[in-house]
Amino acid sequence: MSHQRRFVRPSVVMVGPHPHRVIGGISAMINLILDSELSRRFEIEHFPTVVAGSKRQKAMVALRALLRFTWRLLARPVSAVYVHVGGDVSLYRKSAFILIARLLGKRVLVHYHAGHFESYYRSRSRLGRWYLRRVLRSSRRLLVVSRCLKEAMHRILPGAHVRVLHNAVHQAALVHGEIRTDADRLRVLFMGDLSGPKGIHDLLAAMPRIVARAPQVRFLLCGRGDVASIRHHCQQRGLLPFIEHIGPVPLSERGEILRRAQVFVLPSYEEGLPVSLLEAMAVGLPVVSTWVGGIPEVIVDGVNGFLIPPGDVASLTERLLVLVTDPGLRHRMARANRVRIAREFNVSRFIAQLADHLTAVMGRSGDAEDQREHHLRFPTPRRWVPIEPIDHDMG
Structure with missing residues (x-):
């Protein structure tokens, strides 16, 4: 037997x-x-x-x-x-x-x-x-x-x-269709806790100058946190018309909201290696982030995104304005990000x-x-x- x-x-x-x-x-x-x-x-x-x-x-x-x-x-x-x-x-x-x-x-x-x-x-x-x-x-x-x-x-x-x-990240599950380089409303996506360590207050401080120079920009502020306080801040400064979303996003809608955006921003003060940043790269979003944690191991400044010192609102504003006003640069960085995720992450x-x-x-x-x-x-x-x-x- x-x-x-x-x-x-x-x-x-x-x-x-x-x-x-x-x-x-x-x-x-x-x-x-x-x-x-x-x-x-x-x-x-x-x-x-x-x-x-x-x-x-x-x-x-x-x-x-x-x-x-x-x-x-x-x-x-x-x-x-x-x-x-x-x-x-x-x-x-x-x-x-x-x-x-x-x-x-x-x-x-x-x-x-x-x-x-x-x-x-x-x-x-x-x-x-x-x-x-x-x-x-x-x-x-x-x-x-x-x-x-x-x-x-x-x-x-x-x-x-x-x-x-x-x-x-599962790139295939996130990517649908071609990379978008232009839109009637160009969307800038923030995805992370709506808290100080993630740099949300720096982004709020940069918004007035950005919408003054590029009124077609809309912001998606996605994450947990004091949504009421952020909404009140934006209302006081006349920013609510430029914001399409404030608050958490269900896991089932995460990919959809990533695909709606054209630029990703995460001006964190401390990080490991944020999954939201990798997801944004996977769908082809150029990135503006900071020289902290593992982010410089993923983003090469000027190649597939921009890196700034944490807390530097002036640089954050400038880099976002460069991306929202230059579709050719967005297109090149988007392709570089999709390739890098496919090869290395x-x-x-x-x-x-x-x-x-x-x-x-x-x-x-x-x-x-x-x-x-x-x-x-x-x-x-x-x-x-x-x-x-x-x-x-x-x-």
Whole structure:
């Protein structure tokens, strides 16, 4: 009697925000991972730790996730624990998962997405800094989204196994039709939290001069934040007729609003590698952004966008005016962005590199930085099914 050897996929327990009920870059990357070929090579179980809702609801979701996570590690073998971490509070919240996994002898891969770790770390107490170092050193490997963040991590954690894994986007799902270079109403898109760190107040300060010189311009201000305050500010300054949208955009409408725009602006003060910027590049939008985080690793000043110092409203105004008044330049930058995303920030490359990192953490062969080419072939992907039904009343 012959026996066939059955391939057993290595098991990966992943921790991070809910891929559909939280809007943000980390959720976008988790959704990309769960909907990719990676689930054919690894058995991936995702434990959502954050959903949209009140502080009490978020605390209950996090506590329930921690209990389920601990039980899962005790119940069955796990090849690796993969933890997504944002900034500030997220690191402390995820530290419980990281330390429990290490206490139970599991191998941990930490994926740090925020861009301001060093300044946050320096602002902590001596005990707080010790705790953050202890948590991050508990991982077998630490992934970051930009080279500058890798350098910052090495300054704080000398000798740590830090690797760069740039974010990626599904370009084919975002792109429809030809690049638009002209429109009766030329739209400038801002997509991010409507908050100071994202530079929304600098954009508001630049708007009066822009609409005075280019009255055909309309603004799309898309994101969470104090919408009422921003609307009041615009009303007081006579800017409301030039604004087509203020506030959040459902995930289902994200691609549509990207395709409506002709220019993308994100004058942030701190960043990792913003997914919204990569999405804008994927659909062919020229970019005006800042010299922070991983943005200069994606935007070459004057080639596929413009970079300015954070807080420089005069430069922000000037660069936006150049783009809205020069259709030829917009066209050239748009094509450069679509080509760059297709070559360097595509899903296949991201998944291949992530697979190498997971394999290395498990102690098997393969290392993303030691291999120049990635030749992973997987069967057709299937969509993720939650481990247990999600309580939609908590969102």
